[in-house]
Structures are given as C-alpha cells and as structure tokens.
Amino acid sequence: MTIREVATTPFPDQKPGTSGLRKKVPVFQQPGYAENFVQSIFDSLDGFSGKALVIGGDGRFYNREVIQTAIRMAAANGFGLILVGRGGILSTPAASHVIRKYGAFGGIILSASHNPGGPTEDFGIKYNISNGGPAPEKITDAIFARSTAIARYLTLDAPDVDLDRDGETIVGGATVRVIDPVADYAGLMESLFDFDAIRALIGSGFRIAMDSMSAVTGPYATEILERRLGAPAGTVRNGVPLPDFGGHHPDPNLIHAKALYDEMMGADAPDFGAASDGDGDRNLIVGKGIFVTPSDSLAMLAANAHLAPGYARGLAGIARSMPTSGAADRVADALGIPLFETPTGWKFFGNLLDAGKATICGEESAGTGSDHVREKDGLWAVLLWLNILAVRRQSVQAIAAEHWARFGRNYYARHDYEGVDAAAADALMTELRARLAGLPGTAIGVLRIEAADDFAYLDPVDGSESRHQGIRILFEGGSRTVFRLSGTGTSGATIRVYIERYEPADGDLGRQTGDAIADLIAAVEAIAGITRHTGRTAPDVVT
Numbered sequence: 001m002t003i004r005e006v007a008t009t010p011f012p013d014q015k016p017g018t019s020g021l022r023k024k025v026p027v028f029q030q031p032g033y034a035e036n037f038v039q040s041i042f043d044s045l046d047g048f049s050g051k052a053l054v055i056g057g058d059g060r061f062y063n064r065e066v067i068q069t070a071i072r073m074a075a076a077n078g079f080g081l082i083l084v085g086r087g088g089i090l091s092t093p094a095a096s097h098v099i100r101k102y103g104a105f106g107g108i109i110l111s112a113s114h115n116p117g118g119p120t121e122d123f124g125i126k127y128n129i130s131n132g133g134p135a136p137e138k139i140t141d142a143i144f145a146r147s148t149a150i151a152r153y154l155t156l157d158a159p160d161v162d163l164d165r166d167g168e169t170i171v172g173g174a175t176v177r178v179i180d181p182v183a184d185y186a187g188l189m190e191s192l193f194d195f196d197a198i199r200a201l202i203g204s205g206f207r208i209a210m211d212s213m214s215a216v217t218g219p220y221a222t223e224i225l226e227r228r229l230g231a232p233a234g235t236v237r238n239g240v241p242l243p244d245f246g247g248h249h250p251d252p253n254l255i256h257a258k259a260l261y262d263e264m265m266g267a268d269a270p271d272f273g274a275a276s277d278g279d280g281d282r283n284l285i286v287g288k289g290i291f292v293t294p295s296d297s298l299a300m301l302a303a304n305a306h307l308a309p310g311y312a313r314g315l316a317g318i319a320r321s322m323p324t325s326g327a328a329d330r331v332a333d334a335l336g337i338p339l340f341e342t343p344t345g346w347k348f349f350g351n352l353l354d355a356g357k358a359t360i361c362g363e364e365s366a367g368t369g370s371d372h373v374r375e376k377d378g379l380w381a382v383l384l385w386l387n388i389l390a391v392r393r394q395s396v397q398a399i400a401a402e403h404w405a406r407f408g409r410n411y412y413a414r415h416d417y418e419g420v421d422a423a424a425a426d427a428l429m430t431e432l433r434a435r436l437a438g439l440p441g442t443a444i445g446v447l448r449i450e451a452a453d454d455f456a457y458l459d460p461v462d463g464s465e466s467r468h469q470g471i472r473i474l475f476e477g478g479s480r481t482v483f484r485l486s487g488t489g490t491s492g493a494t495i496r497v498y499i500e501r502y503e504p505a506d507g508d509l510g511r512q513t514g515d516a517i518a519d520l521i522a523a524v525e526a527i528a529g530i531t532r533h534t535g536r537t538a539p540d541v542v543t
C-alpha cells in the first residue's frame with residue numbers, strides 16, 4: 001500500500017486545553033481538521049517507528065470516523081501495531097491501562113468528556129504518552145506549534161477496519177488489533193479490590209444505583225457490578241453508550257445526574273448511588289441522603305484506602321489540584337505523608353505518580369484516581385467506596401460524619417458562569433490580577449484577606465514551571481475563593497469560582513453548604529465584579 005502525502009494548510013485554533021483539543025463536531029468535520037491535529041501529534045513525537053499505538057474513544061458522534069482516519073494515518077506514519085477497542089470504545093482510564101499493559105508508545109483518546117455529544121455538539125482528541133497519562137505541557141505546546149506550520153499529512157488508501165469484530169487486520173505496514181475494551185480493565189479492578197467482600201455486601205441486601213449516563217462506562221459497570229459482583233440486573237442505568245448520550249450532558253453532577261440525586265434523597269433510596277461521565281474518568285458519589293463532594297470523597301477515600309487490598313501497604317502521598325478543597329490535606333497530615341498541590345488537569349499528576357511520590361490524586365471536578373493508571377478513574381472510585389463500605393459496614397452518612405468529626409469539614413461549592421463573552425472574562429481576570437498586590441489586609445464584611453496570588457506550579461520531578469493557573473484569595477481562618485477560566489469549553493468562556501470554608505472538628509459540622517459559605521459568595525462579587533464585567537447576576541451551574 002502506498003503512503004500518500006496530502007498537502008494541507010494550518011488551522012489557527014488547534015491549541016490543546018486542559019484535556020486535549022475540544023471543538024464542535026462541525027469544526028472537526030472540516031476537511032483536514034482532524035488529520036492536521038493527528039499529524040501534528042505524530043510530528044511532535046520521536047522514535048515510534050514499529051511501536052504500538054492505542055486508539056479508542058467514548059463512543060460519541062464522529063468517534064468511528066476519526067478512528068478510521070487515525071488508523072490509516074498511524075499506519076502511514078510508521079506505527080507497527082495499532083490496538084483499538086471493539087466498537088471504537090475505550091474509556092479514558094481503560095485506554096490508560098491498555099497503553100501501560102501492552103507497553104504501547106502512546107495512545108489517542110477521542111473524547112470531549114462530560115461535554116454533550118451529537119452532530120452539532122462536542123468532539124475531542126487527546127494524546128497520552130507511554131506511562132498512560134495525558135501528554136505533559138511540553139508535548140501539547142509542541143503539538144500546537146506544529147499545527148500552526150503544518151503543510152502535509154500522511155495517510156494511505158485502505159478500506160475501513162471492521163471495528164466490531166475482535167481480531168487482526170493488516171493496514172499498510174501495521175497490524176490493527178481490535179481488542180475487548182472491558183476485559184483488561186475489569187481484571188485490573190479485580191486485582192485492586194476485595195471482590196469477595198463487595199459481593200458479600202451486595203448479597204446482604206445492600207442496594208446500588210449506578211448511572212452511566214448513556215456514556216462509555218455502561219459496558220464496564222455492567223460487567224463489573226452486575227456480572228462479577230452479582231448486583232441485580234438494572235443496577236446499572238443508562239448502560240448503553242449512545243452517540244448523543246440520549247440528548248443529555250454526560251456530566252455526573254447534581255444538575256445533570258439529578259434523577260439519581262433525587263432518588264438518593266428519597267424515602268426508599270438505595271444505599272449507594274454513583275454516576276460517571278462521557279469518557280468514564282469522573283465519578284459522582286451519593287449515599288442514602290447525602291451527597292459527598294468530590295473534594296470530600298478524595299479525603300475520605302485517602303483516609304480509608306488501606307482497607308482495600310491494593311492499598312493495604314498505605315499511601316506514599318496525596319495530590320490534589322489547587323482548586324480542590326483542603327480536606328485531603330488534613331488526611332495527609334494525619335497519615336504523615338506529603339500533600340502535593342498541582343494546577344487543574346490530570347496531566348500534572350503523571351510525574352508525581354511515576355516518581356512514586358503520590359498514590360492517590362483528585363480534583364474537585366469529580367475526578368479521583370490512583371497510581372493504577374495515569375488518568376482519573378470513575379469506576380475505580382466507585383469500587384474503592386464499595387470496598388470501604390464492605391469492610392466498615394456503615395452507611396456513607398456515618399462514614400462522612402465520623403470523618404468530619406475527626407478532621408473538620410471543608411464546606412465547598414463551585415460556581416460556573418458559562419458561555420460568557422471571552423473578552424469580558426479576560427478583562428475580569430486581568431483586572432483581578434492587577435489588584436492582587438493590594439488585596440492582603442483588606443476587609444470585606446467580616447472577612448479579612450490574608451493573602452492573594454496567581455497560582456504557579458513548580459513540578460518537583462522535572463522542574464518545569466506552569467504559571468497563571470488560577471487566582472487565589474485566602475482569608476484569615478482558612479476560607480478561600482479561587483478564580484480561573486475553564487480550558488475545556490467549546491464556545492465563549494466559562495468563569496469558574498471555587499468557594500471553600502473550613503469548619504474545625506469542634507465547630508458546626510451539620511450546616512447547609514449554601515449557608516456556611518454565604519459571606520464568601522457575597523465577597524466574590526465585591527472582589528471580582530462578575531456582574532459588572534459580564535452582566536450575569538447568578539451562576540449557571542452550582543456544584
């Protein structure tokens with residue numbers, strides 16, 4: 001088969017964000033758009049000739065088309081083996097595991113995660129390196145630079161690979177192997193957790209509700225929860241991945257997983273509720289009558305992880321993204337292990353995990369994971385919770401109450417202002433940055449600002465520095481607000497405001513979050529002038 005060199009011209013907008021390149025489907029459908037980005041990835045890498053590449057996605061609209069394109073281009077560029085999930089499916093954590101297990105050079109993951117899917121909705125492409133994790137900024141910067149100068153891409157003429165049948169096909173000089181997307185991942189979970197104990201818990205009448213949101217975790221959750229752990233059929237809801245996620249946002253939060261939340265707050269609620277996002281790396285945890293914030297979930301998982309066989313040896317350290325609450329810090333303190341505070345996005349955890357400095361990582365945006373892969377992992381968090389519940393035999397509510405009584409409680413909320421005019425959002429951030437130096441010492445109502453800065457991160461492993469990662473306003477007494485712009489949206493700008501108030505263990509631990517942080521919410525407007533800049537008087541989403 002002859003390799004074809006196709007002339008192309010750059011697109012100016014292929015800068016990867018927090019987690020790869022995300023655009024509307026019609027943008028990706030422009031001739032050469034996906035090809036340019038895939039070629040820019042390959043052109044930014046060295047030494048992959050004859051090596052393996054993993055390709056898979058979350059099954060959203062346009063997934064299969066781009067997978068065929070990427071297969072032809074990977075073969076034309078010289079990869080020797082291409083591993084593809086059957087049906088074009090691989091959850092993000094499963095792709096990370098497959099890359100690691102088979103010693104692949106890297107992987108291409110097609111997903112826009114929690115963003116909606118469909119002909120006019122979102123699509124995305126992300127490159128992961130050989131440790132299974134998202135490419136670090138050094139590589140994403142190189143990919144973007146290449147995309148602005150690209151003049152040709154390589155492909156070859158070959159029929160589409162049958163993605164629905166396991167087995168091998170030769171494409172050019174490469175072997176394409178279609179693999180079971182679930183088996184390797186399910187095996188990994190079984191190696192980490194006490195499946196017998198969880199099976200016994202379920203056998204005792206413990207009821208689980210898992211909402212896969214018509215996204216990628218359906219087949220994984222059905223295999224693990226219903227087949228291997230014996231939960232009754234119907235435990236997994238919305239378990240068939242749909243190209244448009246049934247018309248919903250596959251975002252496991254209190255807004256988009258509201259049906260599950262309402263059920264968990266109802267009279268005959270199951271004992272444990274969970275949901276995951278489009279590509280399976282996020283998780284929502286709701287106990288009977290209690291929503292566990294992702295920041296709290298990270299802290300509670302870290303405090304109890306030793307109860308699962310895979311973590312019985314203890315944790316080397318905990319890492320959290322900067323906007324994530326400080327709840328995990330107190331656990332790290334109690335365990336006598338280091339706590340790392342990184343910028344938003346899983347790519348910053350990879351070095352810490354590779355170096356053995358951190359075992360468990362998490363983000364306030366419903367992402368938790370460990371050193372078993374190099375991505376956050378929604379079902380992993382669900383299974384670790386179930387393992388802990390199987391050992392402790394207490395309710396989620398009781399576990400949370402004991403946790404707060406020991407460590408104190410970090411009341412926490414995130415306010416998102418979506419689809420804001422990009423220039424207005426930039427102006428807000430620029431103005432805030434300019435005022436930082438003058439803020440310490442000033443009072444807003446009863447609150448006094450102790451410190452204010454623009455978060456910068458020095459990677460303790462490779463020494464790289466990342467600046468402008470979010471503005472922090474720290475108040476006396478341990479409360480804080482953080483401001484940053486989203487790096488995953490596809491239209492306009494999203495302003496994220498993170499609000500946190502710490503209540504010591506001997507304080508009032510049973511308040512409504514909204515009441516507990518009301519004075520901070522008022523301070524946000526005084527500090528940042530969101531209404532003045534954007535005309536908005538209330539956030540679109542509160543999580």
Ligand code: VG1
Pocket residue numbers: 018019112113114277281282321344345346363364365367485486487488489496
């Ligand atoms: C958001 C979250 C961040 C997460 C990222 C990717 O980024 O805040 O914590 O790592 O999405 O998650 P941003 O830049 O929009 O705030 V996922 O599940 O999209 O892969």
Ligand code: CO
Pocket residue numbers: 092113114277278279280281282
């Ligand atoms: Co995701």
